Amino acid sequence: MSGSPTMEPTAYDASIPIAVQAQENKRRKRRIMKIAVYVMFGIIALGVFAIWLFHKDSVESIRFNANFVFTVKVQTLEIKTDDQEGLLYGELGRNIKAAPFSSCWDADAKAYEPNCLYWKHKAYLRVSHDDNVTGSCYTLSWQGLQSGFIAEDCFYLQQYNWYGYLLPDEEFWPIQGIQVGKHGIIYEAGAAIVHLTTIQIDEVPYYSRYPEQQQVNLVPTWFGSQGIAIFVHSSYPFTISWNNTEKRQFCITSELEVLEDRTEEEGGVDQLSYTICKGKDLKDVYYNAQKHRHSWEAELKKTPHTIEPLLWPLHAVMSRDDIVPLFAALRSNRSRCSFLLLPEEWETRFGDMQFDQLLLQELRGLMSVTKETGCGCVLPISTFFTFNSRLFEEGIENGYFLRDELNLVTKMVRWRDREGAVLDATNPEAVHWYLDRVKLLLQNSSYNINALKLLHIDVPRDANFYDGNMTFLDYSRLFYRDASALLNVTLILEQATGFVSEPVFVSLRTEINDVHDAQCFNDTIPWALNLGISGYPLIIADGSELQKLPDVSVQLFQRWLQFAIFFPAFEIPNLPLLNNPDVVAYMNTLLNFRREIISYMKKQWTLENEAPILRSMWWRNPMDSTAQLISDQFFVGDELLVAPILCHPASERTIYVPPGKWETVRLDNNKTLIFDGPKTVRASVFGARLLIAFWAKK
Incomplete structure (x- = not known):
């Protein structure tokens, strides 16, 4: 029996001539080679593009440092x-x-x-x-x-x-990422409890x-x-x-x-x-x-002034009615004084640069008392000249004033309900002319002037300066720079704007807000802390807003005193209740305690005058998330924690005590309390005469 034939595999189709198949193989190889070349060039092109793209990104990404x-x-x-x-x-x-x-x-x-x-x-x-x-x-x-x-x-x-x-009308300590922190105050059994309410940023x-x-x-x-x-x-x-x-x-x-x-x-x-x-x-x-x-x-830096926190309060003559009561208080030692602030309208007209003689006669007795008690006088000065002032025409003739777009100076500025011109603080000749007249006032020993308060003027936006690189926003800084050339004079800014290179006192008006039927100083600490981190460590707690109230209670004045004494300086308002013996006794108790505060404060200031004196709760531990949200407590230096009750009629509050060991500050001889932080404690300002403050215990 014969088997079927075996089919051997072949490399070609027997039905197609061999010559044709060889030709097709060559074509196939050429196509493969072409594709390989295309792929290779594609890869090369892709690499070149990647290198170009990398180079392009490196050019367009500028790395100022790592x-x-x-x-x-x-x-x-x-x-x-x-x-x-x-x-x-x-x-x-x-x-x-x-x-x-x-x-x-x-x-x-x-x-x-x-x-x-x-x-x-x-x-x-x-x-x-x-x-x-x-x-x-x-x-x-x-x-x-x-x-x-x-x-x-x-x-x-x-x-x-x-x-x-x-x-201006929103709280800012802190401004939070999604919402703006805003504090409200409610009451439980007469105690103030701060709670957080919010307004959305998109509502601002x-x-x-x-x-x-x-x-x-x-x-x-x-x-x-x-x-x-x-x-x-x-x-x-x-x-x-x-x-x-x-x-x-x-x-x-x-x-x-x-x-x-x-x-x-x-x-x-x-x-x-x-x-x-x-x-x-x-x-x-x-x-x-x-x-x-x-x-x-650096180019504005002048000779450094010797300036430090003030032990005793400032007093201000707000009107002629204040002269006699202040004279009596200082003469009888019912009050003490570091500086006496003279009236803003000490000239007959702004720009006379001479005392109103009638006012000067009334002030003579008060000036002599300040000299006897070591209390210097503060002269408020401005660069404003009314059109009928003594030096107005001289300033016009010499081109010493700012001009508007029409090259006019008259009626350019309205300030303190008067119209006039403003000194060009970028004109060296104008500044020299102005400071010469200030020096004459300082050299008169009978005036006892050893400090100047620089009054703020909102300069018009279209003002033309001698130095074309300056604008209206520079004016307060320039005024300070010029005044700082006067040696041995303490400077006080009515309002701070921009940044100055040397320490200077800044006045902070402690305004009273009505919150849930209570009178509160809840804006004061955030403003003070903000000034501190902005480069202004020497803050004056100015209580003059209390004089605008029709009737100031003893308790509200005490609330103000209980935080004001911790400031580098404070200005006591002229209030009728200062004739109250109990109020005077309480104030003197606090002033005696302030000796200890100032001794500590001056030591801190000597060691570290680049840091704020009043410091936020996060200063000791910047990563403390609880401390970052607190706007009603502060540190004096690193070792004194202050948590005042900021509202009347409240008499208690909750206090955050940060990590560490703390002992309470008392105004009597009773035993102090020791707290280990971090914790939240409850405290009262009355009863045991506990002042709401804590010393760090080593």
Whole structure:
């Protein structure tokens, strides 16, 4: 039986001629080779593109140092910790859409400027680094080129707590990431209990001019609990916003608009300049910001004045009716005095620079008492000259006054219900002329003047200065700079604005608010703490607002005294109840206790005059999340904790005692109480005559 034939495999189709199959194989190989070449070139092209893309990103991402990175193509700034964790994220140049950019060319140096970007036909952005604060502070400055351009930079709040000015009628200690902290006060059995209520940021007016009109101390500084500080250099008008829709951003916007297009050769219009500092925490970034601000103000630095906290209170002659009672109180030692503040209207007319002779006769006795008791006189001075004042015509003839857009000085400013002109504080001849007249007053020994209070004037926005680089926002700082040239004179600012390089006393009016049928000083501590971190450590608790009340109770005055004595200085109001022997006795008890406070305060001031004297509850431990939210307690230095009752008729309160061992401060000889923190305790201001304060126990 024969088997079937075996089918052997072949490499070709027997039905197709061999020559044809060989030709097809060649074509197939050529196609494979082509595809391989295409793939290879594709891979090469992809690699070249990746290299180009990497190079392009590295060009468009400017790394000022390892922790400050600006990505140009999306106009974002990211600030990181040393461990590369995000601290702050912002959008710069919100009004610049897609626009070509290049590095800024310096024609004089014939080189590109470092850390400078030029958006063609739009704007310049320059970033400078402070070498004195290693890698911690950068200043960003915008110059506009295109008509209608306005610089605007926005930063995301995230979930951090922020500290700084919000709006005149809103509390700001802290400003929280999603909501603005606002304290209300309720009562249980006569005791005040602080609880947190909130207003949403999107309920806050979108833009707020800074300042629309300065009625309070305003320093454009903001601190974030993640270790960030932002402060604006005050030469250019700007607005701020805390409610940029649902993004929860803080925005700084130039108020100046570029009016007409400018070429690169002509240069840009200065619009906005501010500094961002970073640190490990709130306390660390405070010191970095202080170092930077001192270096920035180096050209304004004058001979340092010897200035320190005051033991005894200030008294003020608010009107002629105060002269006789103050004379009697000082003569009989019912009150003591570090300074006597003379009336603001000591001239016949603002700008006479001479005492009103009738007023001077009435003040002679009071001035002699101050001299006998070692109490100096404070002379309030302004740079305002009414049109009928003695020196007005001389100032006009010599061009010593600011002028408006029409080159006029008359009726340019209305101040204290009068119209007149304001000294140009950038004109050296005008300043010399003005200070010569102040010196004549200081040299008259019968006046006993050894301090000056610099009265604030809101200079019009259209004011033209001798120095064209200055604007209305610089004026208070310039007035301080000029007055600081007077040696051996203590200076007091009526209102602080911007930053000054030397310590100076700042007056803080302790206003009374009606909260749930109670009279409260609940704004005072946040304002004081904000001034402290803004670079003003020597704060005066000014009680003059109490004089405006029709009837001040003994208890309300005691509430004021119980926190005012812990300030570096305080001004006692002239109240009828100061004739009450019990009130005088209580006040003198507190004044005697203040000797101990001042001794401690001066020691702290000598050791660390770069730090605030009144310090936030987070100062000892910046990462204490409970302390970050407290706005009604404060430290004096590091060792004295103060938790006053800020409302009347309340007599008790809840106090947060931070980690450590603390002993109560008492005004009698009874046994002190010891507390181990952290804990919350309940305390009363009456009964055992316990003062609401605690010393750190070592």
